[in-house]
Amino acid sequence: MVRKVGSDSGLVDALLRLWGHLAKSRKRQIGILLILMLVSALAEVVSLGAVVPFLGILTAPEQVFQYPVVAMVANALGIASAGEMVLPLTVLFIAVTITASAVRVLFLWVNVRVSNGCGADLSLDVYERTLNQTYAIHVSRNSSEIISGIQKVSVAQAVIQAVLSFVSSLVLVVSIMSALIAINATVAISAAIGFGLSYGVIVILSRRRLERNSRFMARETTRMIKVLQEGLGGIRDILLDGTQSVYCDVYRRSMLSTVHARGSNQIMGSSPRYVMEAFGMMLIASLAYYLSLQEGGVAAAMPVLGALALGAQRILPAVQAIYSGWASMTGNKASLLDALDLLDQPVFHERREDEIDPLMFSDRIRMQMVRFKYVDRGPWVLDGLNLAIPKGSRVGFVGSTGSGKSTTLDLLMGLLQPTEGSLIVDDVLIDRKYKRAWQKTIAHVPQNIFLSDSSLAENIAFGVPPEKIDFEKVSHAAERAQISEFIEGLSEGYQTLVGERGVRISGGQRQRIGIARALYKQASVLVFDEATSALDNATEQAVVSSIDGLKRDLTILIVAHRLSTIRHCDVIFELDSGRVVAQGTYEHLLAHSQSFRNLAKVTE
Structure with a gap:
């Protein structure tokens, strides 16, 4: 079940x-990314360190040899005068700056690729887990x-990007501060204490608002869907009733509520930067004034001031990125x-589909003392059901609404598992x-x-990749379902598009396509669950004729609203x-079951 919006869980736990x-x-890629973070931080430190001697050679050349790096370079190049060091230090500064920039670009590229890849993996994982639930x-x-x-x-991907930005910026801040x-x-x-306290106050003031907006956005997003x-x-009823404004208002x-909450989070995440x-500019200006009053004046202070400014x-x-990353993680926590x-949905491990052979049966399908309920404390939907279905037979299920007909079919198809009792095919217990x-x-x-907005051939071979469709099987299935004449009369034949949800074809044609789809599968058991209840009498009789014309090697199970379908x-x-209260042929039940006669009168 999806978590109820508003339940709490710590951000770290999430x-x-x-x-x-x-x-x-x-995870290995993220490990490599962490190494790149360290390299990027080191490059920033080196570029920062290169500023001091570079500015020193320009403002106070007589003191430049006091820097260990300058002395080492001078000894290596055999340079004795400060004037000769200008070009080497300029080249060194440019090289270090280019290297640091290149490392940052590489880190950004890897960061985006890894976070996007993680998002794609998680999206596919969720979809697969959801489709494979019972x-x-x-x-x-x-x-x-x-x-x-x-x-x-998609929020998970944004959170991953925020985490990586948070960590990389934290590493960078620690390195530069050192x-x-x-x-x-x-x-x-x-400066560190001043900025730290400022952001600490901002975090305290904004945290509750961010979390409240997070829960609000999660709830309203679900409501919009x-x-x-x-x-x-319900577009037909909405058009007929003229209730478009009701849905538009909701x-x-x-x-608007979601947009306002998202905008509020964005403002809280970005505004501290300015x-x-x-504050930083005021600090640098104050520092420049303070250093200018010291011994040596502005010229002596310039290298240090330049390094601090850079x-x-x-x-x-980077500090703003740390805060923004935290704000993004907190603001997206509920989603x-x-x-x-x-x-976290459990994975039901199954063998590959191509490794599973169909379980063919030669005798009969049996349900023995089957009881079923949908929830533990709910009522019994089926209570002690016993029945046998011989291979190749046509079997109908009738009863009033809520009698358990469709649930019985779901159990027979293995979509539901009996709460008690068993489903047996020949001598094989149908378990997991x-x-x-x-x-x-x-x-x-x-x-x-269900018809997809694709060709008739793709709808008949539903679930089969277009390049793997066997058109001979499609044609044969359509012929057996008595719809081939209609399809072949169309200008584009089996390549005709049916429109979204099959809006371009009639109800009877839709049901015949459903039958053709079942026949394309070459299944030995066909299940019709109220398949003709929405059709008019003439169309229903035509579809029933299609069903009756199928070969006797097929076992056919039918739940019907109209008893004429199962005659x-x-x-x-x-x-x-x-429970099964009566069974037999149509004539037998009509003669011996008062409730069946009542159903027959109602559906006439």
Whole structure:
């Protein structure tokens, strides 16, 4: 289940959970990135150290040989005068600056590649885990929460970038501060305390607001997805009732609230930079005035002042990046937790599909003393169900709403597992070990056939990559489903696009495509769950004729609202309150079951 918005969890715990979901290869890449962080920080320190002798040779050349680096270079090059050192120090300064910049660009490139790669891995992981959950879990979930949660995986990528920025900036700040302390400890430590206290106060003042906005954005994002689904899913009723404004108002309120919360977080994350930059400029100006009053005046102070100014120019953005990284992590925490709950979904390890052979049966399917309920404390939906289905038979299931018909089919298809009792095919118990093998023998035709916005051929061979479609099988399946004549009469034939959700074809054609899809699978068991209940009588009879015309080597299971659909079944099971209360042919039940006769009258 998706985490309820508003539940709390520490940021560090969330980051540790996120780290646990990264692939080993990504962790190694992050390790390499940490090494690059250190190299980048070292390059910054070297470039900062190169400023002092460079400015010294320009402002106080007579004192330049007091710097150990200058003395070492002079000895190596055999230079004795300060004038001769100008060019070597200039070249050295330029080389160090270019090297430091190149290392920063390399670090940025690797950082972006690694964080984007981690985001792509996590997004795929969430999608795979979600699709591989059991059917029981899927029916208990709100789809808008799932879609919203999957979208929030992009937040995980943003958090990874924020963490890497936080760590790299922290390493850079520590390195530069160490260099500045070596140059002038009093000024460096004083500045560090001043900036540290300032950002500490900002963190204390902004933390609660950031966390509140984080929870708010997570909740409103889910609400926006929900109203989008409801608006598009119920578009006919909305157009007829003229209720567009109702849905637009709900969406507008959630969108504006989310935008305002996100904007508030962005302001809190970015605004301290400008305050701190102004503070830093005042500090440098004050320092320049102070050093100008010391022995040697401005000329003697210039190398130190230049190094401190360059250090401030490097360190202020880094300190701001540390704060911004923290603000981003805190502001996205609630959405990150939603994504992590999807990442924490258990993985149901299955063998590769191409390694599983269909479980063919030669005798019968049996349900023995099957009881089922959807939740532990819920009512029994099926209670002591016993039935046998011979291979090659046509079997119907009837009963009033809530009698357990569709649940029985879901159990027979292995989508649900019995709470008690067993499903047996021949002598094989259909448990987790054999579930996929059994499902590979089954094809399902529901009441509402899902059609993708693609060609008729792709919809018949649904789930098969376009380049792997067997068009001979497609044509044969369409012929058996009695829709080939219609398709071949179209100008583009099997390449005709059906439109989103099949808006360009009729209800009867949609159901026949569903039958053709089932036949393309070459399954030995076909399941029709209210497959004709939404059709008019004439169209229903045409579809039923298509079903009746299928070969007798197929076992066909039908749940029907109209009893005319199952009139020709070999056996019909009548269910009531999760039990089989009568069974037999249509004529037998009509003669011996009063409840069946009542159903027949209602559906006439």
